[in-house]
Amino acid sequence: MDFKLTPDEEAFRDEVRAFAKENLSPEARKSSGFLSNWLKAVREKRWVGFNWPEAYGGGGGGIMKQVILKEEMAKAGAPPLGLCLMGLQWVGPAIIEYGTEEQKKSFLPDILDSKYQWCTGYSEPGYGSDLASLQCKAVRDGDEYVINGQKIWTSIASWSKWMILLTRTDFNTDDKHDGITCLLVEMDSPGIEVRPIKNMAGGSLFSEVFFDNVRVPVENLLGEEGKGWAVTVSALAHERSGISEVAGLAKQLDEVIELAKQATRNGRRASEQPSIRRRLAKADTIIEGMRLNGQRFLTRQLKGEPLSSETSINKLHRAFLAIELGDLSLEILGNASQYLGGDETSGVDQNLWPNGVLDWPTVVIGGGTPNIQRNIIAERILGLPKD
Amino acid sequence: MNFGLTDEQQILSNVARRFLDERAPMSTVRDVMESPEAFDDKLWSAMAELGWLGLIIDDEYGGVGLGWVDLAVLLEETGRGLLPAPLISTSLAAAAISDFGSADQKGRYLPSLADGSAIGTLALLEDGDVLGPDGIALAGVKEGGGYRLSGSKRFVHDAGVATLFIVPFRAGSEILFAVVQSSAEGVSSQSRRTMDETKRMGDLTLDNVLVAPDDVLAGPADGAVALARLFDLAAVAVTAEMIGAMDRAREITTQYAKDRIQFGAPIGKYQGVKHPLAEMYVDVETSRSLLYYAAWCVGEKPDGLPLATARAKAYASEAFTRIGTDGVQLHGAIGFTAEYDIQLYLKRSKWALPAFGDAEFHYERVSSLGGY
Numbered sequence: 001m002d003f004k005l006t007p008d009e010e011a012f013r014d015e016v017r018a019f020a021k022e023n024l025s026p027e028a029r030k031s032s033g034f035l036s037n038w039l040k041a042v043r044e045k046r047w048v049g050f051n052w053p054e055a056y057g058g059g060g061g062g063i064m065k066q067v068i069l070k071e072e073m074a075k076a077g078a079p080p081l082g083l084c085l086m087g088l089q090w091v092g093p094a095i096i097e098y099g100t101e102e103q104k105k106s107f108l109p110d111i112l113d114s115k116y117q118w119c120t121g122y123s124e125p126g127y128g129s130d131l132a133s134l135q136c137k138a139v140r141d142g143d144e145y146v147i148n149g150q151k152i153w154t155s156i157a158s159w160s161k162w163m164i165l166l167t168r169t170d171f172n173t174d175d176k177h178d179g180i181t182c183l184l185v186e187m188d189s190p191g192i193e194v195r196p197i198k199n200m201a202g203g204s205l206f207s208e209v210f211f212d213n214v215r216v217p218v219e220n221l222l223g224e225e226g227k228g229w230a231v232t233v234s235a236l237a238h239e240r241s242g243i244s245e246v247a248g249l250a251k252q253l254d255e256v257i258e259l260a261k262q263a264t265r266n267g268r269r270a271s272e273q274p275s276i277r278r279r280l281a282k283a284d285t286i287i288e289g290m291r292l293n294g295q296r297f298l299t300r301q302l303k304g305e306p307l308s309s310e311t312s313i314n315k316l317h318r319a320f321l322a323i324e325l326g327d328l329s330l331e332i333l334g335n336a337s338q339y340l341g342g343d344e345t346s347g348v349d350q351n352l353w354p355n356g357v358l359d360w361p362t363v364v365i366g367g368g369t370p371n372i373q374r375n376i377i378a379e380r381i382l383g384l385p386k387d
Numbered sequence: 388m389n390f391g392l393t394d395e396q397q398i399l400s401n402v403a404r405r406f407l408d409e410r411a412p413m414s415t416v417r418d419v420m421e422s423p424e425a426f427d428d429k430l431w432s433a434m435a436e437l438g439w440l441g442l443i444i445d446d447e448y449g450g451v452g453l454g455w456v457d458l459a460v461l462l463e464e465t466g467r468g469l470l471p472a473p474l475i476s477t478s479l480a481a482a483a484i485s486d487f488g489s490a491d492q493k494g495r496y497l498p499s500l501a502d503g504s505a506i507g508t509l510a511l512l513e514d515g516d517v518l519g520p521d522g523i524a525l526a527g528v529k530e531g532g533g534y535r536l537s538g539s540k541r542f543v544h545d546a547g548v549a550t551l552f553i554v555p556f557r558a559g560s561e562i563l564f565a566v567v568q569s570s571a572e573g574v575s576s577q578s579r580r581t582m583d584e585t586k587r588m589g590d591l592t593l594d595n596v597l598v599a600p601d602d603v604l605a606g607p608a609d610g611a612v613a614l615a616r617l618f619d620l621a622a623v624a625v626t627a628e629m630i631g632a633m634d635r636a637r638e639i640t641t642q643y644a645k646d647r648i649q650f651g652a653p654i655g656k657y658q659g660v661k662h663p664l665a666e667m668y669v670d671v672e673t674s675r676s677l678l679y680y681a682a683w684c685v686g687e688k689p690d691g692l693p694l695a696t697a698r699a700k701a702y703a704s705e706a707f708t709r710i711g712t713d714g715v716q717l718h719g720a721i722g723f724t725a726e727y728d729i730q731l732y733l734k735r736s737k738w739a740l741p742a743f744g745d746a747e748f749h750y751e752r753v754s755s756l757g758g759y
């Protein structure tokens with residue numbers, strides 16, 4: 001057991017810190033073109049896709065340094081390293097693992113360059129948690145697959161150029177996990193219709209997507225026909241571990257603590273109320289627990305074991321915290337919390353207002369609900385019978 | 388960065404598991420726990436031979452010279468087996484002497500702790516059960532170069548079998564630590580019946596006891612800081628045993644859920660049963676991560692120890708409490724019987740909750756150490 005960085009890793013951390021300091025100064029942040037300059041600078045460093053193969057534009061770096069990079073960037077309050085979030089988090093890794101040479105060459109550099117967005121077409125109206133029962137149909141016709149069916153809750157579908165899509169090519173398998181086929185689909189293909197859905201927080205991040213005789217060339221098959229579930233399982237583990245990154249959470253907790261220091265409840269600082277203190281401390285402890293859990297999983301990854309069901313542990317913690325930090329903010333602010341955009345009489349910095357209170361379903365339901373995470377742990381890790 | 392056990396630690400863990408399976412299976416644990424002081428001489432000597440009693444004692448004083456992560460690995464196993472033995476207590480006394488004793492004091496006390504001929508324990512708490520310098524009222528009256536002590540210490544772990552007590556007391560504005568032998572004149576200790584019979588505790592009474600100058604630990608620059616460190620070490624040790632015990636409670640209950648049939652299926656098929664088991668797994672693994680980091684801080688990052696310890700003990704205390712009651716509840720009525728082992732784990736969870744600070748106490752420390 002050793003939590004220290006090697007001299008080489010320390011040097012890398014210092015390099016990242018110095019880079020962030022230079023490129024994220026208040027003046028730099030104010031300058032026009034800040035974001036595009038930033039994206040260009042980190043790209044030149046080969047810090048986007050840090051551990052992706054160099055041959056496709058990645059950094060070819062190790063997992064450990066990638067973790068350092070992410071931590072330091074989060075601490076510095078840096079913008080993302082690339083704008084193609086799903087591409088970077090799970091589409092790219094899936095292509096690296098299962099893609100053909102041509103797919104790697106044509107898609108990976110674009111993801112790294114933030115050229116366009118990818119979206120994820122898994123869930124269907126009838127099949128959400130029970131994803132493996134999906135029915136969206138793909139039939140092979142010469143050099144093409146013809147797709148008919150519907151997807152739903154597809155985040156950022158309305159402004160994505162490509163989709164990683166799960167279809168069913170075989171409807172007569174004994175096991176529902178067989179016969180699933182993963183395709184890479186261009187969103188402007190004839191026959192695709194995208195209808196945005198408004199959510200309770202007011203945004204329209206996700207959409208319904210309809211497929212009517214959409215033709216996809218066979219070279220866009222990812223992995224083998226009928227073996228798409230394997231691609232998904234690995235992608236979902238990457239998604240869960242992405243959702244569970246702690247650096248952003250720690251920052252969110254700091255904001256809630258700051259809020260508690262500024263707000264007055266029942267005649268004293270909210271941060272002096274024992275029950276609020278305990279909830280803050282518990283959130284802090286869970287975040288630290290997630291960080292350390294992550295390091296244990298990382299140690300296994302460094303030994304060459306793949307990420308798997310253990311990512312459900314931190315996903316459950318993440319789900320708890322998403323709701324808890326929102327509720328805590330409300331309790332700290334009292335009635336004042338109800339004014340969207342802040343209450344000028346509260347004495348609380350308006351920037352700390354709890355904007356995220358209605359956003360929690362993104363991380364609680366997205367990527368699989370808490371009940372499904374509990375099933376994964378109970379069945380795959382503890383070996384309990386399936387329900 | 389490497390958050391895993393070394394090969395040596397894995398061997399230590401395997402050897403401990405095998406030894407406890409063979410020499411202290413549950414039937415033995417029950418026999419020992421029902422004996423007057425919940426203590427077994429032969430087991431104790433065997434543990435001494437394995438080097439466990441001197442695990443963290445330097446080899447020049449008869450120990451094995453390992454660190455706190457190694458000790459945590461061992462304690463996870465003894466906790467798992469609910470081993471009734473004053474291993475934590477004696478390790479903590481050894482840690483106090485190792486950290487704060489002079490070379491002469493180490494030479495005098497440590498070899499007998501390592502070979503098991505002496506049994507040590509910390510006697511920190513007094514009336515009021517306050518964990519910290521404010522809880523120390525016992526005042527030493529100067530005599531010769533030493534002190535006279537009259538008063539009592541409470542909730543002393545393994546008070547009935549211990550032969551050597553580490554006793555903090557006030558000397559003016561300072562806090563000093565006396566090493567008090569059970570055989571000294573005026574010393575008496577009473578062990579009390581406890582809820583968890585595998586973990587005995589009791590009171591230490593000092594009636595005009597004379598502490599010679601060279602029985603006052605020479606080392607600590609600041610007694611209050613030293614006391615805080617001892618409380619942290621104690622919490623780390625107790626939490627390490629908690630991890631092993633809660634993991635085993637989870638295992639026992641998981642197995643029961645696979646075996647017990649109701650409504651035509653193993654009860655582990657029902658989510659009302661399988662989901663609490665999944666939550667247990669989440670809690671055990673998260674407690675384990677927090678605990679090992681704290682154990683690592685003991686030797687490698689002392690300034691990080693208070694916060695790491697507070698987080699580990701707070702989280703594990705809540706988790707084990709839940710696992711204890713869920714474990715019994717998921718067994719149905721048979722979980723309430725004396726015969727089934729799960730009840731022993733529930734009792735251990737009750738013992739562990741207040742030991743060296745409960746969840747409330749340690750979460751409050753997380754807050755104040757976090758600057759709010």
Ligand SMILES: Cc1cc2nc3c(=O)[nH]c(=O)nc-3n(C[C@H](O)[C@H](O)[C@H](O)COP(=O)(O)OP(=O)(O)OC[C@H]3O[C@@H](n4cnc5c(N)ncnc54)[C@H](O)[C@@H]3O)c2cc1C
Pocket residue numbers: 119120121122123124127128129130152153154155156206361362363365366367368369370371372375658
């Ligand atoms: C903000 C957001 C973004 C999303 N983005 C995407 C995306 O980009 N691409 C995509 O494909 N999907 C996306 N999803 C969909 C998400 O993956 C599904 O919503 C999720 O898997 C749950 O499916 P469902 O909504 O159909 O709920 P259901 O599966 O109908 O579940 C309803 C309730 O029943 C419970 N339940 C279901 N089955 C069981 C069981 N066996 N045991 C116990 N409880 C059970 C669930 O926990 C849940 O509480 C997104 C969802 C959200 C909220």
